[in-house]
Amino acid sequence: MKVFVIGSGSWGSALAQICVDNGHDVLIYGNNADEINEINDSHTNSKYFENVILNEHLKGTLDISKVSDADLVVMSVPSAVTAQVCTQIQPYLTKKVILVNTSKGFDPATGKRMSEAIRAAFDKEKLSSVVSLIGPSHAEEVVIRMLTSVCAVSLNEEDAKTVQNVFSNNYFRVYTGSDEIGSELGVATKNSIALASGMLAGLGYGDNTRAALITRGLAEMIRFGVASGGQEKTFMGLTGMGDLIVTCTSTHSRNFEAGYQIGKADTSQVYWDNNHKTVEGIRTTQVLYKLKKDLHVEMPIVDEIYQVLYENKKPSQSAKDLMLRELKAE
Incomplete structure (x- = not known):
């Protein structure tokens, strides 16, 4: 599966590495050239992880338009800009995508939950569903492959199962939920x-x-x-x-x-x-x-x-x- 991760910070990097570990075609987007170059050239992201070598097959990009090839888009940005980024990527999408939300908060402009804010910002023709990948998880532990369990929560059970299968492995266990x-x-x-x-x-x-x-x-x-x-x-x-x-x-x-x-x-x-x-x-x-x-x-x-x-x-x-x-x- 083609996975496009938006956000080259700690959580975006850790989730992108999980998908690479699982054999998926992954591209991580960031707007900081130093971070993206470091991921591509040194396989590190030292601003967030000290003495951690990332999977060498993880690749970064500064070009957000490359989201066009994605089957699954992982949104790993602060809640305050999530809706804005949703609006930004839509012109490049050529098919319906599963949008994986990782933010744990509210849209500050509307007070909406994150899935509500994302659906409000998306054209129905380009969104299969929102799946929130959330639970007790620190990027600093996930990136070194410590045992972690989270939940893929969605109103769409099949898409939740898809996300569960994309991310689950021997150190990252994903349950599904509908609430x-x-x-x-x-x-x-x-x-x-x-x-x-x-x-x-x-x-x-x-x-x-x-x-x-x-x-x-x-x-x-x-x-x-x-x-x-x-x-x-x-x-x-x-x-x-x-x-x-x-x-x-x-x-x-x-x-x-x-x-x-x-x-x-x-x-x-x-x-x-x-x-x-x-x-x-x-x-x-x-x-x-x-x-x-x-x-x-x-x-x-x-x-x-x-x-x-x-x-x-x-x-x-x-x-x-x-x-x-x-x-x-x-």
Whole structure:
């Protein structure tokens, strides 16, 4: 199968390598000439992976029009530009493609889930379906072929199975799922909870605190997800609890790391002044805060993270306020 991966960052590179390992015809697109030349000439991507040699058959391009030959397009770009890139590639497509979404967030302009935003941006004549390839997975581990399991979630069962077969191998196991709402809201919501986890670590709190946060964060995720139309059982799986655990506990997580720096400084200003990376949880929290208010869903952790990020509240005060909430049954 011909696979075109858009995005030569860490996750795009790791997913492209999986497809090459599996014997597919793969081309990875990026707009940074140094990155693409390095992939082609040295079989490395040192900006993201230190001392990692990529599969020598992985090839990169600076020409996005080469998407025209693809059967399957993997979108590995930030959620904020996903719809824009969808619009950009359509003139070059000569047949219907399966669009594999890997973003875990919301479209910032509309608040739509990623699959909704992609379908809204695509002509029906050029899109077979959207399949979200999501779950507990850090590129830094996948690229060195550590055992990982994720989920291919789609309203189109056959296309989900196609993606499952394209990506599955002896180190990367793909399950299929059909609860698009629950799965996409799960992997988005965990971004905000991971920010909180990092903040607590930065403030000096330990394992007890983290365990409480993850557990109560899962409760918020379920309340919000079910109120939005997701299935409760979905949040016990890879795109719910699985992704929540890995993102709340790993230093590979940009959300955790950003939260850690905010907690250590006890102010979000350190993020706004110094961060240059895509941290999905920052935008996700803003969207979640609005959506949960519209649905009248109680999400105290999201409330506190929103106040830290956008109302200059100190993380140390937020931690205290969460502990002093009205006592009740679990």
